[in-house]
Amino acid sequence: MAVVDVFNTNGETVSQMELPDEIFNxxxxPSVLHAVVTMQLASRRxxxxxVKRRGDVKGSTRKLFRQKGTGRARRGDIKSPLLRGGGVAFGPSPRSYAYKVPKKVRRLALKMALSSKLQENELVVLDRMELEGIKTKAFARVMDTLDRRNTLLIIGEKDEKIELSSRNLPDIKVLRSEGLNVYDILKYKNIVLLEPAVKAIEGRLSA
Known part of the structure; x- marks a missing residue:
């Protein structure tokens, strides 16, 4: 098992933690990560x-002129796709772009993403983060102390003080452990895990 230092909000090492190899090593x-990220982005479309088709356009269904004898091309009603203001013949219609990859592949990709951050020394474990109130300045001070910007912070459970204090920081995102996903892990340069979140991730991916 990999052994990592556990820091406090002052940037001091307070203990060490073992991370299981089956998740963090x-x-x-890249092909597995690419497949899962592509699936996530497709689901977000x-x-x-x-467009309005011939039957959706408002207008009369009267035939504009007789079929024969005028010397002109035959013509139906005014809603024809060939006329200005008519319906669209082959335009788009509402659809879902979502699709699924196997659950085992999604879990494997999540493990790979976490492992890549640990291998690149971009993963930090924090013992806890306790804010006195909803203060963006106090939250930013902790991130500056850890020297971590462009960071994804993973918390173990709902914490409104942390979640609301981070909203105005453009390069910080707070995510609960149950919402952890491959795209967000790879999008942000650094990952900060609260100690309770590590246990939750182990329980989720070891089952």
Missing amino acids: VSVK SGTAS
């Missing part, structure tokens, strides 16, 4: 693009 395969 997995060989990284809105898919709301839409």
Whole structure:
């Protein structure tokens, strides 16, 4: 098992923790990470693009002129896609871009993402973070003390003081352990894990 230092909010080492190899020491395969990140981004697409088709356009269904004898091309009603203001023939309609990759692949990718951060020395374990109130300045001071910017902070459970204090910091994101995902891990340069969150992640990925 990998042994990492556990820091307090003053940046001091207070203890050490063992991280299980089956989660934090997995060989990284970019193809697996790519498959899961692509799935996440596809699921986030809105898919709301839409057009009005011939039946959706408001207008009369009267035939504009007779079929034969005018010398002109035959024409139906004014809602024809060939006419200005008519319906669209092959435009987009609302759809879902979401798809799934196997659960085992998603869990493996999560382990790989965490392992990559540990291997690159971009993962820090914090014993706890207790704020007196909802203060962005106090939260930013802790991040500055740890010298960690562009950081994803993983907490074990709901903590409104931490979550609300971090909202105005553009390069910091706070995520609960149950919402941990591959895209956010790879998006941010540093990962800060609260000690309770490590236990929650172990329980989630070791089952």
